Amino acid sequence: MNPLDPPAGAVPSAAAPGWTAQPAREGALPQLDPSAARATPSPAPPPGVVARVAIAGQPNVGKSTLFARLTGASLETGNWPGKTVERREGRVTSAGHTLAVIDLPGTYSLSANSEEERVARDYVLQERPDVLALVLDSTALERGLYLLAEVLLLPVPVVVVLNRTDLAERAGAPVDAAALSSALGLPVVPVVARTGAGLDTLAATLRRVATQRASLAPVVLEVEPETAALLTRATTLIAPYVPAPYTVNWVVHKLIEGEAEAAALVRAWLPAGEHAALDALLADAAPAAMALAGARYAWAGRAARSATRAHGSGDRSRDDSATWTDRIDRFALHPLAGLVLLVALSFGVYELTLVLAGPLQDSLSTAMEAAGKWCGARVAGLGPLAAAFVVDGLFGSVGLLLTFLPVLAVFFAAFALLEDTGYMARAAFVLDRALSAIGLRGKSFLPMFVGAGCNVPAVFGARVIESRSARLLTIILLPLVPCSARLIVLALLVPAFFATHAAGVSIGLIALNIAVIALLGLLLSRTMFRGERQSFIMELPRYSVPSLSAVAVSVWTKLKAFLRDAGTMIVVIAISVWALSVFPGALHGGDATIQDSYLGQLGRFLEPLGAPMDMDWRLIVAILTGFIAKEVVIATLGVLYAASGDDAIVATMQASISPATALAFLVITMLFIPCVGTVAAMRREAGTRWTLFGAGLLLAVSYVFGVGVYRLAALAGLDHIGGAG
Amino acid sequence: MRASNPNQPVPLCSVLELRRGARAVVRAFEGDDIEATRALARRLIAMGLPIGGETEVLVQRGRGPILLRAREARIALGQDEARCIRVERVAAAIAPRLGVESLGQ
Numbered sequence: 001m002n003p004l005d006p007p008a009g010a011v012p013s014a015a016a017p018g019w020t021a022q023p024a025r026e027g028a029l030p031q032l033d034p035s036a037a038r039a040t041p042s043p044a045p046p047p048g049v050v051a052r053v054a055i056a057g058q059p060n061v062g063k064s065t066l067f068a069r070l071t072g073a074s075l076e077t078g079n080w081p082g083k084t085v086e087r088r089e090g091r092v093t094s095a096g097h098t099l100a101v102i103d104l105p106g107t108y109s110l111s112a113n114s115e116e117e118r119v120a121r122d123y124v125l126q127e128r129p130d131v132l133a134l135v136l137d138s139t140a141l142e143r144g145l146y147l148l149a150e151v152l153l154l155p156v157p158v159v160v161v162l163n164r165t166d167l168a169e170r171a172g173a174p175v176d177a178a179a180l181s182s183a184l185g186l187p188v189v190p191v192v193a194r195t196g197a198g199l200d201t202l203a204a205t206l207r208r209v210a211t212q213r214a215s216l217a218p219v220v221l222e223v224e225p226e227t228a229a230l231l232t233r234a235t236t237l238i239a240p241y242v243p244a245p246y247t248v249n250w251v252v253h254k255l256i257e258g259e260a261e262a263a264a265l266v267r268a269w270l271p272a273g274e275h276a277a278l279d280a281l282l283a284d285a286a287p288a289a290m291a292l293a294g295a296r297y298a299w300a301g302r303a304a305r306s307a308t309r310a311h312g313s314g315d316r317s318r319d320d321s322a323t324w325t326d327r328i329d330r331f332a333l334h335p336l337a338g339l340v341l342l343v344a345l346s347f348g349v350y351e352l353t354l355v356l357a358g359p360l361q362d363s364l365s366t367a368m369e370a371a372g373k374w375c376g377a378r379v380a381g382l383g384p385l386a387a388a389f390v391v392d393g394l395f396g397s398v399g400l401l402l403t404f405l406p407v408l409a410v411f412f413a414a415f416a417l418l419e420d421t422g423y424m425a426r427a428a429f430v431l432d433r434a435l436s437a438i439g440l441r442g443k444s445f446l447p448m449f450v451g452a453g454c455n456v457p458a459v460f461g462a463r464v465i466e467s468r469s470a471r472l473l474t475i476i477l478l479p480l481v482p483c484s485a486r487l488i489v490l491a492l493l494v495p496a497f498f499a500t501h502a503a504g505v506s507i508g509l510i511a512l513n514i515a516v517i518a519l520l521g522l523l524l525s526r527t528m529f530r531g532e533r534q535s536f537i538m539e540l541p542r543y544s545v546p547s548l549s550a551v552a553v554s555v556w557t558k559l560k561a562f563l564r565d566a567g568t569m570i571v572v573i574a575i576s577v578w579a580l581s582v583f584p585g586a587l588h589g590g591d592a593t594i595q596d597s598y599l600g601q602l603g604r605f606l607e608p609l610g611a612p613m614d615m616d617w618r619l620i621v622a623i624l625t626g627f628i629a630k631e632v633v634i635a636t637l638g639v640l641y642a643a644s645g646d647d648a649i650v651a652t653m654q655a656s657i658s659p660a661t662a663l664a665f666l667v668i669t670m671l672f673i674p675c676v677g678t679v680a681a682m683r684r685e686a687g688t689r690w691t692l693f694g695a696g697l698l699l700a701v702s703y704v705f706g707v708g709v710y711r712l713a714a715l716a717g718l719d720h721i722g723g724a725g
Numbered sequence: 726m727r728a729s730n731p732n733q734p735v736p737l738c739s740v741l742e743l744r745r746g747a748r749a750v751v752r753a754f755e756g757d758d759i760e761a762t763r764a765l766a767r768r769l770i771a772m773g774l775p776i777g778g779e780t781e782v783l784v785q786r787g788r789g790p791i792l793l794r795a796r797e798a799r800i801a802l803g804q805d806e807a808r809c810i811r812v813e814r815v816a817a818a819i820a821p822r823l824g825v826e827s828l829g830q
Binding site for chain 1: 758760761763764765766767768769770771772773775776777778783784786787788789790792796797798799800801802803805806
């Protein structure tokens, strides 16, 4: 395989302009010649992969399902280098040949509108895949063909994948793949990704085109004479200076479209003497940009009509599912009914988590504990420190990591299901107005929904937000969404200190978190993120039955990503905190108690900070260990108050701290710096500096609110031990 | 890309001024920030709202986001984005489905 030097003749050259003044000369298109396959046999396949295939397509065309079906178990995920865009790769075998398939992010166009679009087009320009499969939705043909018009500006052979042909047929508007193929001059393969129909043909076609590199068809756009003149002017100006891997055609189109990145590139290529000409060109380009887009749609419309004309279907016929979508939307998008539906679905998901993930989590941690004890007994001969390391350090932290998984799996599955049905975009729509008041937009709801289960996947989920500033703001605010682990701490401690007002206090604490989200959102969006105009543009896809295989793939790949990206850091930090809690006592072979450990010393050192809230070092240490995971706070309290069992912890604490202190403790636990898993996720998604900023911000906020709440409670006379509210 | 008779300018309005169920043809994208408006136009065009394209207002309530039908897609837009889309109204005579649409009011 040597994909980096394609035959020069395969690239649409600058000599063949991609446009024509009206009328069109469509007959000049080179056609894919099937006999070429026999004339030039593909080279002997090297061991392993024969060619690289890139799959592209617009969002909501069923690309993920197609990719999951096509590559099956060989699917691997990662990130695009230096980007927060997920990269999915896999393999497909056809007639003994293996193709490496890469899933490009879903994009509406190939401008630099978003990181996804940049990733997709840079991959094609710089990595030069052997063939690009463009997935189109048969029920939204024109829009898909618009993207094709852009893709054909890139130097890559294209195979058109016509997905959802079954839906188009059912809607009475079937697409004639052969007619489309001859209209486009490209191979067109009809498939139904959900059932897997047509995928064998697709694999064979991809292999054939990849090894021949034959299927290239320049788009011939019909444009008005002044636009044609402008295109010619741009081509003449820049053609001598465009370096590989860029193509003159692509650069000309992006320049006329007014894309700032293309303009900056060209400015760097051109000698200074040509800059004035470039500026004049750009000044004239604005109307031409619209004309160019119009011409692309006209081209797409002509191709779409030639593919549907054969069946004489009315061009405006709407399918049944569209009507269904309208009916459901009348309810789901209603400001009140939609909100009720949203709340009901959220509660449903939490119930599901409790029912499915809870028992699994318990049995996993019991199993890990038993396994740790068994292994501890094996190494007991090496001394108590080795045994303690194995039981508490190693198995304790790996067990902690594993107990994350059931909750994550259920939440990932629920999210993938709701997203695959098309509902999630509706939830964002319903909440857009409320969220825009605090500097966010509707899409930020999607990660926040996940955050109520666990903050860790929520941070990864913030990727759906296109604008970098809105994504950063969402990631900074996400740890304030009270996750299920913090609710466990609430459930134990609140009734103990506020027997009569337990529900009110719990709701108040959760409301405080939401209020702090709103407050920080308001503040940050008007200071650090000021001037960042957050836009809300989102397609609401047609409702559809979710594909279970795509959901399964999504859950599996996200769990793998979690273990890979956050797992190591969780285990390392959990072991470190364990070490801090047993050393230096364990070194002297004595009883390794947390009281005299480095952690205990740190707690004592920080005690002056707790003084304004009447907090002693034990509560401080408990808050600090909450960094491992919020539920660890309870276990630490048990150790520090030398009590075993939840009831005993509560009784001992009641005897030694006042309700006001308990309240301050709860406030800080709810608002404190995120747990290690979340920090690991934040670091990967937002970088170290933003993570430190976010953690520092929450540290300050939790302290200020802790002291503030203590003062208020003291005013109410709650600062005496034993005085319950 | 103007209306058929350039001597008689067609009155344009923002898509935001249309009521639910109304149909219109996109004629221009206008906004204070020229760079941002061009970027917005590029995105909306790629999503199915080119100049000359027909659209229908599916949801329009108060100050919340609006929902447009554009070709085969449904596009949700914030008010600021919707304000930039200048449209020409289309008479409802060719839209028998309008009666059904307004039932939800």
